[in-house]
Amino acid sequence: MNLSTLFTPPLLWLGLFFLGMVVAMVCRRFPLGFRVLFLGLGLGLGGFTLWQPDLGLTPSFSPHLLLWLCLPPLVFQTAFTLNGSFFRQYRFPTLIWAIVGFLLSTGLFGVILAQLTGFNLTPALVLGGLVMATDPTGLLERLKRLDTPHQVQTVAQGEGLYNQLTLILLLPLLLRGEGLEALTGATGLGLAQVLVLGIAGGIWGGVLLTALFLRTKEQPWTMALLSLFLVYGGYTLGELGGTGAGALGVACGGLVTQQGLAQNLAPSHREYLHSLWHYGGNFARAGVTLALGWRVVEGWSGLGWLWVGVCGVVFLLVLRALLLWGFFGGLNKLRDLSAIAFPQQTLLITTGLPSSVGFLLALNLPPTLEERDVIQLVVVAVSLVRFLLFPPLLGWVIRQHELQSPRLLKQIEKAQALLTSQRAALNQIPLLKGIPTLDPAVIQHFTQNYNEGVYQGSQALESLWGDRRHLLQIPETLWLYTLTLERAGYQQLYEGGLLSEFALDKLELRILLKHDAIQAGFMPPPFFSVRPSETSWQRWLYRVLGWLLFRPQLLQKQRQTVADAKYEADLAIAHVCAQIAQTLRQLQADTDLRADLVERCANTYQEDSVIATQQLETVAKYTPDLARQRQQSLIERVTRLSELETLYLLEQEGILRSPLAVLLRQQIARRNRQNCTHRES
Secondary structure, three states, X not given: OOXXXXXXHHHHHXXXXXXXXXXHHHHOOOOOOHHHHHHHHHHHXXXXXXXXXXXXXXXXXXXXXXXXXXXXXXXXXXXXXXXXXXXXXXXXXXXXXXXXXXXXXXXXXXXXXXXXXXXXXXXXXXXXXXXXXXXXXXXXXXXXXXXXXXXXXXXXXXXXXXXXXXXXXXXXXXXXXXXXXXXXXXXXXXXXXXXXXXXXXXXXXXXXXXXXXXXXXOOHHHHHHHHHHHHHXXXXXXXXXXXXXXXXXXXXXXXXXXXXXXXXXXXXHHHXXXXXXXXXXHHHHHHHHHHHHHHHHHOOOOOOOHHHHHHHHHHHHHHHHHHHHHHHXXXXXXXXXXXOOHHHHHHHHOOOOEOHHHHHHHHOOOOOOOOHHHHHHHXXXXXXXXXXXXXXXXXXXXXXXXXXXXXXXXXXXXXXXXXXXXXXXXXXXXXXXXXXXXXXXXXXXXXXXXXXXXXXXXXXXXXXXXXXXXXXXXXXXXXHHHHHHHHHHHHHHHHOOOOOHHHHHHHHHHHHHHHHHHHOOOOOOOOOOOOOOOOHHHHHHHHHHHHHOOOOOHHHHHHHHHHHHHHHHHHHHHHHHHHHHHHHHHHHHHOOOOHHHHHHHHHHHHHHHHHHHHHHHHHXXXXXXXXXXXXXXXXXXXXXXXXXXXXXXXXXXXXOOHHXXXXXXXXXXHHHHHXXXXXXX
């Protein structure tokens, strides 16, 4: 039997799918990213295809079909998972760097490469754009695990989104004309048309998707199918209006949807959608990387242009570093409120992994373009070096500039968690004494063991705070430790019903800002007040949503939600910060920490509590009825959650039948709606 009959396209791609699963399992055991291994897999398959041409292993895929399948999830995932509230704090330097910096670096790279290698200017600029676009998705998880400044994570993700969009819009202009002439010719009208259609279509698509999500927010599978349908449908319709309009529309739709759902969707459902598009984006990255590696080997005519790739790597590393330091140095002088320090700038250099969108566009370069095979080869060579170089360089930069949390903090958190778990177990042991069949001697034995464990854990925690080897880390550790206590306090209030999801998100943003301020050396950090975040475009968004959902009062309800969230956040700050001040003073009494350091930290939290209390008193003084309604709403939420939790436990234990439990939950929900209507009237 001829082996070539086994390698029909369906069987071939099925085999590649299983091979990809094997590669994914290998990635879990080795520090190399999955894109490195998929690129190596593609190069290996391409080499095997050239070695055994009679087997018929040539991949029969269409680059245009691959572009349609992979580009929407890559763009939408980055836009939809971008933290809009935190991104607004650093939008000015990020957008300038992602757009102006990308265009400048692309031009410099192309001009220098054309002068040194003899390339024509058009293919040199195309190559510059493909290698300068970044996609930090592969490093974001590592940045989060290493607890690096959140501003770096947000700026890196924003840079990746906007310079990929710039590349998508720039590449058709370069391919229509000869070099820079395409940017100033008659194609300007076409670019304006693409921008208008893409932005307008994306905004309306995002509003429509948000409205549909709000109607189906209790049905995760329905939300997933709606997002898939609208993303691919919107991309297809947008591309009919001009090349790049679809991708721009998908990005705008993702940003609008993310902002519209930030305060109207449960965190579990929001996390479900993020995970769905995260896996979809990674699947697209894997397929594109494998296809490009396979395609490059097929068009490889020799090693003559390999030195161009070496020059490209050197130019890329040097040019990105110089431009980034120069750009942010100048932007910091123009806008001090969102300044990014030199260590953070250095860390941003190492987040510039190659863009999968660049890989897709490299696969779709027209055959008539000069040196197309050389461009694809250089893109692969530069990308392979960056894949192998940047992850270890990232760790070195973080250690060199001490951009992660102190090691002492991790040891203290571990010891505190162990001590808390042992105390919880010790509190459960007395409940066993009510069982007469248990031997009291056995219970006493476990009680003594856990008492000893609690004592040793307390001693270990005290010794960590008094360890003179980490004397320089103690101030930063203490301030970051209080943020851990603050986050735990807010989470406890949320689980008890005293905080809504929107208020919890606002407080989480406050903690992130304080975290970055402490890591930047501001101790104590400034007081970040929770403010209503209603902007003009958000008011417009909720007017349109009210029209689509046939709820004209949606804007008024949104304003009430924002005001209620601020009241709840101030209530939480007043309560949690006062508790942390007491905990710190008790910590100083139990350990030999410097009294001035602990007292300064405790006084700061006490002042935060006083400021929040004053804001609550202002509301109670000028609008007493409104303050009373909000307090009544909080108490009703707490009691309702307690009832629902009790019904759930009774149903799980078999005491209450499921149909009856559903009926009771419906009655509780109906009563809650009646109470809300009564308060509004």
